[in-house]
Amino acid sequence: MSNVPRSSPYPLLQVEDAISIVLSEASSFQVIQVESKEAAGFIAAENIHARSPFPPFKASLKDGYAVKYPLTAGKKKLVGSVTTGRAGELPQVNSEQVAYITTGAPLPPGADSVIPVEWTCEADDPGYVMISKGTQVLGQEVRQIGSDIAEGELIISxxxxxxxxxxxxxxxxxxxxxxxxxxxxxxxxxTGNELVDIGSVPAFGEIYDANRPLLLAALRRLNIDVIDLGIVKDSEAHITKTFEKALEVADIVVTSGGVSMGCHDYIKIVLERLGKVHFGRVRMKPGKPLTFATTKTGSSSKRFVVGLPGNPVSCYVCFYLFVVPLIRKLSGYVNPHLPVVEAELLDSIRLDPERPEYHRSILKWNFERHIYEAKSTGDQSSSRLLSATKANALLILPSENKVLEKGSLVSAIVLEDK
Amino acid sequence: MSNVPRSSPYPLLQVEDAISIVLSEASSFQVIQVESKEAAGFIAAENIHARSPFPPFKASLKDGYAVKYPLTAGKKKLVGSVTTGRAGELPQVNSEQVAYITTGAPLPPGADSVIPVEWTCEADDPGYVMISKGTQVLGQEVRQIGSDIAEGELIISxxxxxxxxxxxxxxxxxxxxxxxxxxxxxxxxxTGNELVDIGSVPAFGEIYDANRPLLLAALRRLNIDVIDLGIVKDSEAHITKTFEKALEVADIVVTSGGVSMGCHDYIKIVLERLGKVHFGRVRMKPGKPLTFATTKTGSSSKRFVVGLPGNPVSCYVCFYLFVVPLIRKLSGYVNPHLPVVEAELLDSIRLDPERPEYHRSILKWNFERHIYEAKSTGDQSSSRLLSATKANALLILPSENKVLEKGSLVSAIVLEDK
Known part of the structure; x- marks a missing residue:
């Protein structure tokens, strides 16, 4: 093992350029039809217009009495009642008459306004009701047909x-x-000969595969259908076979490990053969060996492969920075990026002189100072998952040879709420 | 219909007091055991300690050569290679010797430091390697056992x-x-005689039930197991029967409609009989007739009932204000509330003199001004679902007889990201 790889043939891309490449490759969307009640979480693929107006009939906004405007205070004849539901025969309401009506019920013929129940009281004769305050305006407490939404109105673009x-x-x-x-x-x-699944007993030299459970859990939280293809040994044949299987069933294949320069790192080699590797290195910390490829075979649609680094924190950061926007773009999001805000540093942080750092941090709104404050999660080693626990944001720290002072304002990518 | 209800027997509670009642009733948690890979989204019910250290062995941080410190530059004998995975027999590394090692592989006996591959080159003799830069510090590029996480360390409290x-x-x-x-x-x-499910054709006086799909979709997005009990007619018997069934199978029953003062509003009446109604009116806009009750029968645990108003927007606002914190409290959240931030109004808004308003709004970070800006969704009628579309926040507007000027800073409850 003397003639081993010593430098990467892949140029080191800027993060923004790498993300742009991913997003510009992801342009094809598939349109499906779903029931409206199952549509939450999807992006509309058509302009949607109201099929019926809302409300579909003149409806009372209050429990009270339907009347014909104008109506003065006094003892009035009760000609019936209208409650919600399939309206059978409705009472006719003429001047100086009232009909009891409940919230949401349709106005009976003749009526155009409603006197709220609070403006009335019981009369001595049960066929009558005492109105203590007459109508103020025509149409009071009545929701006109289509007043909330007109028939044909564009409701979702x-x-x-x-x-x-x-x-x-x-x-x-x-x-x-x-x-x-x-x-x-x-x-x-x-990928990795050293990986075993939790539940097994690792031999000396082996560790638990934490990346796959992380990715599967994160994808499920995004309501994505996942296919778990397990742990694959560091062998060109095994990796090729797994990719072939994955590319048949999935639109995106996300792998972890095997993207560095070690003699057992086969992901890039296999991808160069199966498709086009768009980049194999990104100037970021963590996540430098991140790899992105697309493939296209026969009549199948374009497939996307994101080869994440094997260190769990790199894997996690690259997932949110690259895989989530890719998923969102393919899912039809006009803005595929996660929300970004700004926050004031609660710690001084030494910047990395060579690579921008995506620093795990806890973001919290300070109501006295009216700003977000960002607390670092400490030691940011890429193997150290503790630095990602409790974190709800990734601070975008520029690469510079200096310390960013406490109190500096930085951009922060907002992750899930905790 | 002259002797109809004209005032509510329920006192009008402040929102904060009503929320406190809900949360103070919700104190019992049920502890279950889940697999770690399925644990995302849950709250830990125990202090969790690392069962094994990480890394569990001295591991190389780089692809390179494992050596014994100190090692000077020069041509060195290659005694073998160590790659990741089940470590069989490892080469012994003595002074002036090196063994090829890949990232994450265990250090072979004798070695204590790693020379990165970039500091080396191929020698003319394949049994040797040229080291261009010797060791700088003892233990360089080596992750010590437990350096990320020590065995027994508290990892999640x-x-x-x-x-x-x-x-x-x-x-x-x-x-x-x-x-x-x-x-x-x-x-x-x-509940509501006027309601039909989408897919049916509404008769005159009928409307589609939008609240149940809204609630079911929102609950599913919170990963809550839901039981859909359909539409129930405005009948005391039907509502009683449905409550009895619901209380057998669910911890929380959420209803919509039937909480006002109309003669067909049976929710409060039935709940008074089945359990304890803690409140039946809240000083808020929308959502005034919101009702909260608990029941306890036989050996079953306490059940919670939230009677939401029938207007879709009231239903939606009360769901996020009351049902979500209740669910979070029962699920073990230390802070059951949704995140709150502050935002500057982009519109002047007339306040309601009697009730604080939860105003639907679109929150967006302004990177030039370094603040959140809140755009109103317009007409806030409680039937008008359009006011809730695109909204990602509820502005908390105080009740006062004045206009809150554009540019004012208000608190905003952050809902889902769009």
Missing amino acids: SGSYIGVTECALLINCGVERVKVYSRPKVAVFS | SGSYIGVTECALLINCGVERVKVYSRPKVAVFS
């Missing part, structure tokens, strides 16, 4: 995120099914 | 959130299973 409220809005307006962008399927495997 | 990185950390340290707080099961039903 193509490219918008469908959250739980948008999902309810669709149903509200009678939209039963919608076209959305499908989410990519993701296959995951780890 | 009871009450902490287990995110995807914590899940990986557990596995990293050989922890196979952990005790966590179970998440409550939630049953959901809507």
Whole structure:
């Protein structure tokens, strides 16, 4: 082992350039139709218009009495009652008459306004009711047809995120099914002769594979269908076979390990043969050996491979920086990036002179100072998962040969809330 | 219908007091054991210590050559190679000898330091390697046993959130299973004679039930097991029967509609009989008729009922303000509240003189001004779901008889990212 690799043939890309390459490759979306009630979390692939107006009939905003405007105070004849639900025969309401009505019920014919129950009291005769305050304006406490949403109104535009409220809005307006962008399927495997699954007893020289569980858990939290392809030994044949299998079933293949320069690092070698390696090194800390490739065989659609470094923290940082935007782009997000805010450092941090660092940190809003404060999670070794625990943000630290003083303002990528 | 309800017997509570009541009732947690790889999203119910140190052996941080410190530059004898994986017989490394080693592989006996591959080159004799730069410090490029995590070290304390990185950390340290707080099961039903499910054709006076799909989607996004009990007619008997069924299978029952003062509003009446109604009105906009009750029958644990108002926006706001913290408290969160930040108003907003308003808004970080800006979603009618679409925050607006000027700083509850 004297003639071993000593330098990488891959140019060292800037993070922004590397992310741009990933996103520019990811342009094809697949459109599917889902039921509106299952649409939360998807991106709309069409402009969606209200099929029915809301409300679909003149409805009372209050429990009270439906009347014809104008109506003065006094004892009024009760001609019936209208409650919510399938409206059978409704009472006719003429001047000086009232009909009891509940919130949301349709206005009976003749009525155009509602007197809230608080403005009324019981009369001595049960066929009557005492109105203590008459109508103030025509149409009071009445929701006009389509006043919330008109029939045909654009309610969700193509490219918008469908959250739980948008999902309810669709149903509200009678939209039963919608076209959305499908989410990519993701296959995951780890490479490394040293890896064993938790539950096994590691021999000397072996460690537990923590990356695959991390990636699978993170993908599931993004509601992504995952295919777990296990641990693959450091052999060109095994890795090739697993890639071939993965590329058949998944849109994106995410691997961990095997991207460095060691003589057992086969990911890049295999990918060069199976497809196009767009980059194999990125100027970032952690995550330098990050690798990105695409493949295209026969009539199948383009596939994406992200080869994450084997150190768990590098794996985690690169996942959020590259894999999440790739997934979001393929899922139809107009802005595939995670949210970024700014925060004031609670610690002084020595910058890395060569690579921008994605520093794990705990972000918290300070209500006295009206700003986010960022607390470092300490020692940032790329093997040290403790530095990623409790972290809810990645600070973007520039590469410079200096200490960034406590109190400096830095950009922070917001990860999940804890 | 003259002798109808005209005032509520329930006192009007402040929002903070109402939330406190809900949280103080929710004190019992159930502890379950889950596999570490399935633990993401749970709260730890025990202090968790590393079962094995990490790394579990002295490991190389680089691809390079394992050596015994000190080693000067020059041509050195190659005594073997160590790659990652089950370490069979390792070469013995003495002074002036080197063994090839890959990142993460265990140091062979005799070696204590690693010369990175970049400091070496091929020798003319394949049994040798040229070292261009000797050792600088003892232990260089070597990760000592337990240097990231010591055996027995506290890695996650009871009450902490287990995110995807914590899940990986557990596995990293050989922890196979952990005790966590179970998440409550939630049953959901809507009440209202006027409601039909999407897919049916509404008759005159009927509308689609949008609340149940909203609640079910929101609960699923929180990884909550849901039980969908459908639409229940406004009948005391039907509602009683559905509650009895729901309380048998779920920890929390969330209903929508039927909490106002109409003659068909049976939720409060039924709950008064089945358990204890803690409050039936809250000084908030929207959401005034919000109802909260607990029940306890036989040997079953305490159950919680949140009666949400029937207007979709009220339903949505009260869900995030009350149901989410209740779920989080029962799930073991030390801080059950959603994150709150501050934002500057981009619009002037007329305050409600009687009730604090939870104003739907779009929060966005302004990188030039280094603050969050909040854009109102417009007309805030409680039936108007359009006001909740695109919203990612609820502004907490105080009740006062004035206009809150554009540029004012307000607190904002952060909802899901869009």
